[in-house]
Amino acid sequence: MSHLPPLSLYIHVPWCVRKCPYCDFNSHQADRFEENGQLPEQAYLDQLLADLDVDLAYVAGRPIQTAFIGGGTPSLMSADFYYQLFDALREKLDWVDGAEITMEANPGTFEQEKFAHFRKAGVNRLSIGIQSFQPNLLKTLGRIHNREEAIQAVDKSRLAGFDNINLDLMHGLPDQSLEMALEDLQLAIDLNPEHLSWYQLTIEPNTEFYRRPPTLPEDNTLWNIQDAGLELLEKNGYHQYEISANAKQNRQAQHNLNYWRFGDYIGIGAGAHGKITLANGEIFRTRKTRHPNHYLNNLPEALSIKEAINVEDLPLEFMMNRLRLFEAFSLKDYEIYAYRTVPTQLFEACQRAVSLELLDKERFDEGIICTTEKGKLFLNELLELFINE
Template sequence: MPLALSLPPLSLYIHLPWCVKKCPYCDFNSHQADRFEDEGKLPEEAYLTQLLADLDQDLAFAYDRKLHSIFIGGGTPSLMSAEFYRHLLEKIQEKIPFIDNIEITMEANPGTFEQDKFRAFRKAGINRLSIGIQSFQPHLLKALGRIHGREEAIAAVEKSRIAGFENINIDLMHGLPGQSIEEALDDVQTAIRLNPEHLSWYQLTIEPNTEFYRRPPTLPEDTMLWDIQEEGQATLKEHGYRQYEISANSKIGKQASHNLNYWRFGDYIGIGAGAHGKLTLMDGQIFRTRKTRHPNHYLSTLAEALSIKEAIATADLPFEFMMNRLRLFEEFELSDYNKFCYQPPPDNFIKSCIIAIDKGLICASSWEHNTIKTTEKGQLFLNDLLELFLPI
């Protein structure tokens, strides 16, 4: 079928659901490997086969678009072998061509880092690493249930360079149990010294269905959290990292392509246990997909029964669009609503924007030029801003 020029870029998300250990703050679809597989050995061949069958079910929605980016998340994707990824990426490219400069990211944890293995990952086609460090403080790593220490974290970044990775993200959290301002800023400064291209820095939140939710730790008070955020962002800016999204900072030109496509309301296919996707039909209908969550159920289910598809109602589009778009701090055209939602912005969307301007959450000067940009206040009180776009 010919490509409709209005269709957004297409990305692919691949979920690997296994971890060495479930962290007490984690609400992602992750499962300890040794609980579900004999002797902790991961079923690479079976999972590869099912991933490709899963992808086949969504291929019709790719039309003739090329893949813009691939993100391999989890879980701990680095538990799988390089051969697994070589075969997987080769087969995916046979089904959907890649753009020439495709970004292929894999999440990795320092506790699973082996230099030779990561050199093989790079050779398999993965060209960007997202290393989940979270903190460099030993007692905070212990509180978070992490299986690595400070030295392992530093070594993982250094060894990833030796393995050939030229595009690295470091994941850090702040607002941790018992964390001081000094410890939070030391984490930021240590990460900066490692010179990653991208730094995801975000506050720990207590999510339902986690150990921390069942047994809440004592977290820093709001005033301290504010000071950590203010001083940390100032430090990042001073060292050449630009905050382009709520929790993401990068050097110039090193924003994550995959993240940008998500938040600009682009399309993405999601494959793997618990993976989510967002896709557009040729008639402009937008829907979300989600795959069965438990790895054993995912592996034993016929591919055509893996996915649940739900259309996004027209009344929900203003909130869905802005929930994504406003994560980015960039200015965007009001006409982007037409471009990505395939209809003009409804009256209640325009009214919500005007209310947001009156509240100082959206820049009045941008609105005068038919663009939308959040103010600093709007960035800080994003939830309040998004509530204005909830369906009536």
């Protein structure tokens, strides 16, 4: 193998104003960590860069294709934090020309005032967490913005120079009807973002909704929302390229594409995960300690938790990622992203999937993996074929 997989960078900021009842991400209420009304920005910045230095030992010289700053609410941090961060990142890393750099942001007025600074620092794509435009649903979801602020956030981001915007929107919300879901979706479409992440609410363990489950729409309503919503998105030029992502032509999230194609990524920050391939063929995942105080204490184990991926498990790991995307792909992609030749196990599993009409036979004969409509409906059954026994 001559070329390692593409490399991305993920940066996690673990603080938010308030923990939403549906959220199972590594986020912590900011005021519990503040001193004199300020988050420990300098300490966190120093630790992020120390964290990066640890992982750089594994990826020296490889350019960064994309970056994503997630959370929590990254836009809570000051403009100065990001000026310093990106100055350091430009010194420590090589970047491809035009690298996509995304930041998650909330629509609140406080964050909007900083959009121009984020753009000047180096962020060129904004992902705005709207979730819903309806006051009652925003309250149920624990969101602290309102409908007007959501709309203003898109306007402010355009004025700040962003020409690549994603809106996060949820459906299948408590007591949400088909009409309510489509109204939300149409409002998002009318704001004309380049990308829409439209996904169904799921109740995850360790959340307030898990402890106190809300009343969700019935299965028939959920199915109708999904079916009608995807039709509305397609009609308006937002093509579905991933299970919960729709984009205008050539506006897919490049960071997400690298992730789902099984590319490599450095993950820094409290609770961040990474995947790294070495030239000797070793592939391992990294994870950083979750609690911000533990992360800030500069404990060595917070920065060097490594878990090797067994070679036998690679076909399943690869396919679990690739089949989330709707694009057809060559089996030879396995050689690029898993950094080894296609194993007999993977080829034979694909043959079984073809016989079960889960993969397209004609495309497979050409060396292309393409999920059939049946395969999309029975994705779990398709993935089970790639489990190493």
